[in-house]
Amino acid sequence: MASTSAPAKKPASSSTVPAIKTPCRIHSTAVIADKVQITGPHAVEIGENAVLQPHVKLRAEGGKIIIGKNTTVAEKAIIGFAAGQGEGDIVIGDYVHIDAGTRIEASRIGDGSSIEVNSVIGKGAVVGKDCKVTALNVVNEGEELPDFTVVFCDGQRRIDQTMKDHAEIRTAKRLGQERTVALLQRLIPNVASKWL
Amino acid sequence: MAAPWANTYYACPCSELSAAAPPNVSNGGTPLELPGSFDNGEEGSTFDPHNPRANYSLYPLDNLLYCDECDAIRCPRCWIEEVINWYCPSCMFEVPTSAIKSDGNRCSRNCYNCPLCTSPLTISSVASPRPVEDSLKPSDAARPQESYLLQCQYCDWTSLDVGIQLDRPTKITEQLVRLRKSKDTKTDPISVSNREETFNNLTNFYKEELQGSTESQTPFGNSPYNSPANLARIMSLYGGVSHTALKKSREKPQPMREASSHSQGLLVYTADKSDAEEEILQRLKELGWNGTTTGEQRQMAPVNNDARFLGQLWPVATALRTRRGRRCRSCRQFLTRPDPKMGSIRYKIRLLALNFIPRLSLKPLNAIPPPSNPAFRLTLDDSPQPLLQPFTPLQYVLTIRNPIFEKIKVSLATPDTTPGKVASKVTILCPSFDVGPAGDIWDEALGSSTTTPSAANDGGRKAAMASLTGSTTDTDRQPEAGKIWEKTRNSTSVILEIVPGSLKPPSRIVTLTKQEREEQAPRQDDDRLEIAVYVRVQWETHEEGPEAGLGKRDAERKMPSGEAKVAKELAYWCVLDVGKIADV
Numbered sequence: 169m170a171s172t173s174a175p176a177k178k179p180a181s182s183s184t185v186p187a188i189k190t191p192c193r194i195h196s197t198a199v200i201a202d203k204v205q206i207t208g209p210h211a212v213e214i215g216e217n218a219v220l221q222p223h224v225k226l227r228a229e230g231g232k233i234i235i236g237k238n239t240t241v242a243e244k245a246i247i248g249f250a251a252g253q254g255e256g257d258i259v260i261g262d263y264v265h266i267d268a269g270t271r272i273e274a275s276r277i278g279d280g281s282s283i284e285v286n287s288v289i290g291k292g293a294v295v296g297k298d299c300k301v302t303a304l305n306v307v308n309e310g311e312e313l314p315d316f317t318v319v320f321c322d323g324q325r326r327i328d329q330t331m332k333d334h335a336e337i338r339t340a341k342r343l344g345q346e347r348t349v350a351l352l353q354r355l356i357p358n359v360a361s362k363w364l
Numbered sequence: 365m366a367a368p369w370a371n372t373y374y375a376c377p378c379s380e381l382s383a384a385a386p387p388n389v390s391n392g393g394t395p396l397e398l399p400g401s402f403d404n405g406e407e408g409s410t411f412d413p414h415n416p417r418a419n420y421s422l423y424p425l426d427n428l429l430y431c432d433e434c435d436a437i438r439c440p441r442c443w444i445e446e447v448i449n450w451y452c453p454s455c456m457f458e459v460p461t462s463a464i465k466s467d468g469n470r471c472s473r474n475c476y477n478c479p480l481c482t483s484p485l486t487i488s489s490v491a492s493p494r495p496v497e498d499s500l501k502p503s504d505a506a507r508p509q510e511s512y513l514l515q516c517q518y519c520d521w522t523s524l525d526v527g528i529q530l531d532r533p534t535k536i537t538e539q540l541v542r543l544r545k546s547k548d549t550k551t552d553p554i555s556v557s558n559r560e561e562t563f564n565n566l567t568n569f570y571k572e573e574l575q576g577s578t579e580s581q582t583p584f585g586n587s588p589y590n591s592p593a594n595l596a597r598i599m600s601l602y603g604g605v606s607h608t609a610l611k612k613s614r615e616k617p618q619p620m621r622e623a624s625s626h627s628q629g630l631l632v633y634t635a636d637k638s639d640a641e642e643e644i645l646q647r648l649k650e651l652g653w654n655g656t657t658t659g660e661q662r663q664m665a666p667v668n669n670d671a672r673f674l675g676q677l678w679p680v681a682t683a684l685r686t687r688r689g690r691r692c693r694s695c696r697q698f699l700t701r702p703d704p705k706m707g708s709i710r711y712k713i714r715l716l717a718l719n720f721i722p723r724l725s726l727k728p729l730n731a732i733p734p735p736s737n738p739a740f741r742l743t744l745d746d747s748p749q750p751l752l753q754p755f756t757p758l759q760y761v762l763t764i765r766n767p768i769f770e771k772i773k774v775s776l777a778t779p780d781t782t783p784g785k786v787a788s789k790v791t792i793l794c795p796s797f798d799v800g801p802a803g804d805i806w807d808e809a810l811g812s813s814t815t816t817p818s819a820a821n822d823g824g825r826k827a828a829m830a831s832l833t834g835s836t837t838d839t840d841r842q843p844e845a846g847k848i849w850e851k852t853r854n855s856t857s858v859i860l861e862i863v864p865g866s867l868k869p870p871s872r873i874v875t876l877t878k879q880e881r882e883e884q885a886p887r888q889d890d891d892r893l894e895i896a897v898y899v900r901v902q903w904e905t906h907e908e909g910p911e912a913g914l915g916k917r918d919a920e921r922k923m924p925s926g927e928a929k930v931a932k933e934l935a936y937w938c939v940l941d942v943g944k945i946a947d948v
């Protein structure tokens with residue numbers, strides 16, 4: 169809680185590691201809300217029009233974190249490992265929607281995927297393009313989800329044939345994500361400058 | 365280690381087991397001398413909470429209703445449920461019962477559910493692809509400007525998975541029926557396209573056959589009885605044998621022709637379907653187990669009963685729900701009835717037992733108050749309930765709270781020792797007392813919460829100190845026989861003394877036979893100390909109308925003098941679950 173009001177010089181009061189400022193590369197159109205925490209010694213890259221909502225934690229403790237274009241990360245999502253918990257870069261593609269309360273330790277999340285509320289993507293997992301992990305589901309450590317996979321109910325998996333076969337639906341989904349981004353950009357005060 | 369409040373269960377008197385009253389309960393309620401053995405159905409037997417059948421008549425008070433016509437508790441066994449109306453949970457549209465009979469129990473408007481995961485489908489529009497893409501896909505050239513599809517917001521299933529694309533966002537049912545027909549003809553042109561036609565042929569054929577056989581046999585040529593319908597009506601009036609059964613018994617069975625050709629509706633099974641089956645096997649190999657439907661998915665709608673693969677699942681029309689009322693089984697009046705307005709969750713009639721019968725609650729006399737209000741506790745308190753030590757006397761406060769607006773007279777009775785294997789001694793120090801009437805909810809909240817006769821009324825300072833420090837001023841007070849412990853406006857507390865029995869059978873010199881040992885072996889829940897209390901409540905009430913008192917049960921009789929006051933009485937068994945006895 170203390171870190172929320174802390175100035176930019178002390179991003180997170182991690183007790184073990186002395187507060188090193190994380191090297192960040194943030195695109196000028198990206199929106200980073202106040203109360204976002206970015207920690208760790210590794211590089212963090214945030215792409216065009218990406219939106220990080222309040223209380224998002226990016227932990228670049230075990231490797232780089234790259235967030236693609238038009239990707240949104242909702243409240244209380246945690247991306248990365250806690251210090252000493254794992255290693256490896258995390259690459260999140262374009263047009264990805266990461267919902268509130270998710271924990272992402274995957275090594276890659278493909279373009280256009282959405283990870284819904286409170287779901288967990290295990291260490292080293294690879295989520296393909298246009299996948300959907302519905303609320304409260306878990307993608308296991310090291311698991312690879314092929315493109316267009318939907319994880320739903322109690323861990324059932326299926327391939328979304330509609331998405332696979334119809335480019336216009338994929339386009340519509342991208343368009344929806346762009347609109348979400350536009351709305352969030354208007355709603356969320358941007359404090360990206362404090363991380364530069 | 366706060367001793368929790370004991371759970372209380374109420375026995376509905378509708379079953380034989382719980383209807384029996386102890387024989388001498390009316391004489392003021394001294395603890396009863398009753399035989400230890402429980403004989404089911406015997407007059408005057410006590411209620412044994414350990415009887416296996418007791419589970420079927422014990423309910424928490426909140427689960428019971430009360431019939432104010434019969435003046436009786438009503439449980440799920442003595443009320444009947446009645447469907448008040450049918451509605452679609454998705455569009456909240458009420459469907460008249462006549463429509464249910466003709467159209468079935470599914471929403472016939474635009475409500476559909478996902479065949480994979482059952483969540484509701486939404487109608488979304490797909491913008492028609494741009495001309496560039498059109499040229500790449502010549503098959504789609506004839507597509508209309510905008511098309512619609514049904515989409516599951518949860519698992520992303522869309523109707524495109526089974527090739528359904530709709531032209532309009534309205535009249536979904538009609539469009540789907542049309543699409544289904546054309547699909548059926550496409551997939552199985554020989555048999556399925558004319559399945560309905562074949563069925564019609566078949567029914568027509570047999571109808572004609574039946575017609576023919578009955579017409580020739582009509583026995584009364586010109587009488588008013590020549591119409592079979594008339595005859596059937598008359599036969600049913602005079603009871604017993606139906607028209608057709610009578611006819612059958614009177615006539616020799618007439619040989620009837622069987623359908624023998626396609627025009628008569630006969631469809632011969634042809635074995636040359638090996639190709640189709642081969643194809644199914646092939647697809648099964650390709651798609652694997654995950655590509656097949658589950659039993660649940662198939663059973664969700666008749667349209668999917670034959671679906672073998674996920675790709676064959678059709679959108680499921682939303683099943684309608686019902687709203688039910690409950691009626692008393694004996695007088696048929698409504699005990700609960702939902703508000704007829706659709707979408708309202710209120711009840712128009714709701715006769716809850718907790719508004720009519722006194723609530724009993726039991727707590728240890730010297731209970732340590734729980735560290736926090738249990739309603740605000742975030743995690744489940746895992747600390748185990750302390751066990752009751754055998755042969756250690758315990759004192760409990762039994763509080764009876766009156767929900768009705770009349771003063772009630774309560775008599776309690778309980779067997780001296782609890783029936784069953786473990787005999788615990790129970791004594792109610794004051795078995796007969798009055799409880800004041802319930803008042804406005806605000807009176808209760810604003811009035812002092814407890815008024816013990818010794819402490820709270822004798823001046824503000826002492827009581828205020830007591831409430832501030834949280835300690836009771838009268839810790840040295842001793843329970844006395846025949847005295848009420850505590851009294852508030854609408855509740856009265858008395859002391860209950862319990863001496864838990866031992867789980868071990870008394871030691872004997874004679875060795876037991878095997879059968880005897882088996883009988884004495886403790887069964888499940890034998891170590892629970894449960895006290896059955898027979899509660900008898902008497903009160904007087906003003907009769908609402910002059911005829912209301914007539915023809916009523918013998919429990920109430922007109923008072924001879926003055927205004928029409930009616931004495932009422934209610935008696936029921938109540939089981940207090942005190943806790944587990946330690947096995948030492």
Ligand SMILES: [Zn+2]
Nearest residue numbers: 376378439442
């Ligand atoms: Zn009952």
Ligand SMILES: [Zn+2]
Nearest residue numbers: 452455471475
């Ligand atoms: Zn509906």
Ligand SMILES: [Zn+2]
Nearest residue numbers: 478481516519
């Ligand atoms: Zn679904």
Ligand SMILES: [Zn+2]
Nearest residue numbers: 431434692695
């Ligand atoms: Zn009744």
